Amino acid sequence: MQADQPAVEINSLTFKHNTLFTAPPEDYYEFPGLRDVNFSLPRGSVTLLIGGNGAGKSTLLYILAGKRMIQEGEVKAFGRDVFRSFADNVVYLGTEWAMRAGVRGDIVVSDFLDSVGGYRFKERRDRLLDILDINLDWHMHAISDGERRRVQLCMGLMGNWDILLLDEVTVDLDVLTRFSLLKFLKQEANERKATIIYATHIFEGHFIHFLEPSYSYPKLRN
Numbered sequence: 001m002q003a004d005q006p007a008v009e010i011n012s013l014t015f016k017h018n019t020l021f022t023a024p025p026e027d028y029y030e031f032p033g034l035r036d037v038n039f040s041l042p043r044g045s046v047t048l049l050i051g052g053n054g055a056g057k058s059t060l061l062y063i064l065a066g067k068r069m070i071q072e073g074e075v076k077a078f079g080r081d082v083f084r085s086f087a088d089n090v091v092y093l094g095t096e097w098a099m100r101a102g103v104r105g106d107i108v109v110s111d112f113l114d115s116v117g118g119y120r121f122k123e124r125r126d127r128l129l130d131i132l133d134i135n136l137d138w139h140m141h142a143i144s145d146g147e148r149r150r151v152q153l154c155m156g157l158m159g160n161w162d163i164l165l166l167d168e169v170t171v172d173l174d175v176l177t178r179f180s181l182l183k184f185l186k187q188e189a190n191e192r193k194a195t196i197i198y199a200t201h202i203f204e205g206h207f208i209h210f211l212e213p214s215y216s217y218p219k220l221r222n
């Protein structure tokens with residue numbers, strides 16, 4: 001990997017949804033999704049992808065993850081076409097991913113994380129357990145939705161990713177956990193030059209971590 005090579009590069013990307021409706025009126029439709037998208041992101045950058053519902057954020061992240069084939073253009077991760085080469089250092093975490101990773105059986109968190117390779121990434125796993133305030137003795141079927149989402153995030157983030165595509169994954173986290181997680185992501189970008197794209201339709205104060213590392217909250221006037 002060359003040091004000056006962009007982590008993400010998109011040239012003249014055009015995408016249409018090809019949808020077959022099986023309910024009346026049955027037909028095959030092409031819906032415009034994204035048109036002539038161009039951008040490149042350097043290694044170590046953190047990017048907020050902001051847009052209203054239906055703007056195309058998830059579509060763009062799916063494409064970057066190589067999960068949707070495009071009709072025109074180029075999409076590259078570290079100089080390689082995302083549709084031609086599988087990159088295990090590109091990780092997508094979104095609501096669809098969370099549903100698939102949503103184990104609700106009676107399994108203890110430590111066993112659950114080990115079953116997906118947690119023992120190989122013990123150091124990062126332990127750091128995330130701390131940040132996300134996860135107890136290894138929890139039983140997956142007996143925790144809240146927010147706690148389960150924290151375990152899922154630990155699972156998704158503990159590996160060796162270099163590009164992270166996050167689709168609204170912090171919406172059901174409590175304020176303190178979200179704060180710590182966003183800080184962790186910014187550190188990952190600063191310290192090991194990981195590249196992060198975070199899609200959201202809610203721009204809120206916590207994202208200030210992403211924009212300005214030295215930001216401190218203003219003091220209230222007396």
Ligand SMILES: Nc1ncnc2c1ncn2[C@@H]1O[C@H](COP(=O)(O)OP(=O)(O)OP(=O)(O)O)[C@@H](O)[C@H]1O
Pocket residue numbers: 017018019031033051052053054055056057058059060200201
């Ligand atoms: N399979 C599909 N067939 C046709 N249109 C689709 C399909 N999937 C998504 N779309 C349309 O593409 C547009 C973009 O959807 P997308 O899920 O990327 O939006 P989003 O910006 O992530 O929205 P949200 O913030 O609500 O998650 C929407 O208008 C949606 O209706």
